[in-house]
Amino acid sequence: MRAQDGPTLITSVQRAFRLLEAVSGHVNGAPAKQLAREAELPLATAYHLLRTLVHDGYLRKLDDGGFVLGDKVQALRTTSREQALLSRVRPVLAALRDELATAAYLTFYEEGEIRVAEIVDGPRAPRADLWVGFEDAGHATALGKCILRELDDDARRDYLSRHLLADLTPRTVTSSPELLRRIDASPVAPAVTDLEEYALGTVCVAAPVYSGDILGSLGVSMPAARACRMAEVLARLIPTADRVTRGLSLTM
Structure with missing residues (x-):
């Protein structure tokens, strides 16, 4: 040079x-x-x-x-705003991880897909083995089912018409009517659970969050052996989801 x-x-x-x-x-x-x-x-x-x-x-x-x-500058502005919003809630997710010793996940429903926005894990709280992308496993994850529970009927039908309900484990529900019935009847509503439906040996629970009018979900994963702690986890998760919504809804 x-x-x-x-x-x-x-x-x-x-x-x-x-x-x-x-x-x-x-x-x-x-x-x-x-x-x-x-x-x-x-x-x-x-x-x-x-x-x-x-x-x-x-x-x-x-x-x-x-x-x-042009569009690229607008995209940079959007990305910058999203990162600024996420920076507000990362400490909340980290506190949830540390208190429960579970990995914490934040997803959003954007352009008809369930996408992971943030994962906060650590040595004592390893993330689940994400062997199938969330876009293809919304029916089997607590994070995805939580979003489906909050969608209106038309949005649900649209999502389910575009996604195969793959049999990921023997516990996965692959019938749309049965999936929706179970989601609507969740015993821990507004939260939803995944009891080894995505991966054997792993259970998850998620609660809804919002960033303005964008729907999302906040969840944690843990070994199936710790499912007996579900009540304790829910007692911490649901108020944390409300706190995340407040943080994401503040005007930039």
């Missing part, structure tokens, strides 16, 4: 950031000449960087020739 390559690359990045900052000040878009002037860049340099940023999705060129922030 030549000596000037490093500084030249850094300078290009700095110029690109200056253009992004200039574009962010114009909600309805601004033309290249105006952006070059505001970013204090030669017009030719601005044109080159603008084309690159448009190509990579960080900017979008409007029909009138103006430039606005």
Whole structure:
């Protein structure tokens, strides 16, 4: 690498950031000449960087020739906000893990799928062997069944129509009507349990949480031999889920 390559690359990045900052000040878009002037860049340099940023999705060129922030910048904003929200509740999940000596899991129902947002485990609280992804095992996990319990009938039908109820263990319920009957009749409602339905030797329990209007679930897993502690776990889990909802619902 030549000596000037490093500084030249850094300078290009700095110029690109200056253009992004200039574009962010114009909600309805601004033309290249105006952006070059505001970013204090030669017009030719601005044109080159603008084309690159448009190509990579960080900017979008409007029909009138103006430039606005692109989808990638919006995605970065969303990711940043989500990480900031999660940072608020990680200490709560860690406290739950330490008190119960169980791994703690946080999931959300987004775009029709159950996705893991956070797992807090440790040497004394190892996570379950996630041998099947949560997207394909919502019917067999406490976290997934908890979300299904909270969904309305149409959303339930939609989810179940798109997911095979695979037989993961001899205890897995693979009939949709029976699964919904058991979920609705959960003896620990609003929580739901998984008694070795996802993995033999492991039991889980989960309670619903919300991040604004986004549904999720907070759960813990433990060896089946500790299922006798379920009442103690529930007494701690349900108020913790309420606390997580409050933390996730605070305005950023």
